[in-house]
Amino acid sequence: MSQAVDLVRGALQLRDAQLLGAELAKLNHVLLDAQQRLFSLGAELLALQEQHFKAREELREMRETLAERSRYTLVEIGQGQMAYRSNNAPVLGAAIEPVLAQPQHYLCQQCWDIRGAKSILVLHLDAADGPVAICRNCRDGWMRADLIAR
Incomplete structure (x- = not known):
């Protein structure tokens, strides 16, 4: 009789182990799904952080461009x-007379607006037709510069 009880106990343990194994397999499946979703969310977060960084960098560059443009x-x-034309504001310091932050100068409108490059115009007062200015970057011909010469 004790052998029969032992066999029944063994059968019950085997059944319980099989049921437990099936439940553990389900649990492992749920954990793997959760882990996969976590990896997916991490990748989405990384992409959003990169997009945020690029947007902040673009905003910083635009603010710098606006600040630079406001100086002209x-x-x-x-x-x-x-x-x-540069908007020169005097710089106050220890000197008695305020000095300009930079010398008065003119930039080529086409180079800056179209090409995004700042190119200083060179003034030639002794040209045959009167004062002219030239952009050495785009060499956009000689421009009459009557108002600069005054």
Whole structure:
């Protein structure tokens, strides 16, 4: 009789182990799904962080561009010829007389607006037709510069 009880106990343990194994397999499947979703969310987070970084960098560059552009005013330097003139503000310091932050200069409007490059116009006062300015970057011809020379 004790052998029969032992066999029944063994059968019950075997059945319980099989049921437990099936439940553990289900649990492992759920854990693997959760882990896969976690990896997926981590990848999405990384992509969003990269997108956020790029947007912040673009915003910083745009703010710098706006600040740089605010240091210049578009003016007419001759008949229909436009250029950007520096807005010079005096720098106060220990000196008795305030000094300019940078010398007065003009930038080629086409180079800056179209190409995004700052190119200083060179003024030639002794040209045959009167004062002219040239951009050495785009060499966009000689521009009449009557208003600069004054």
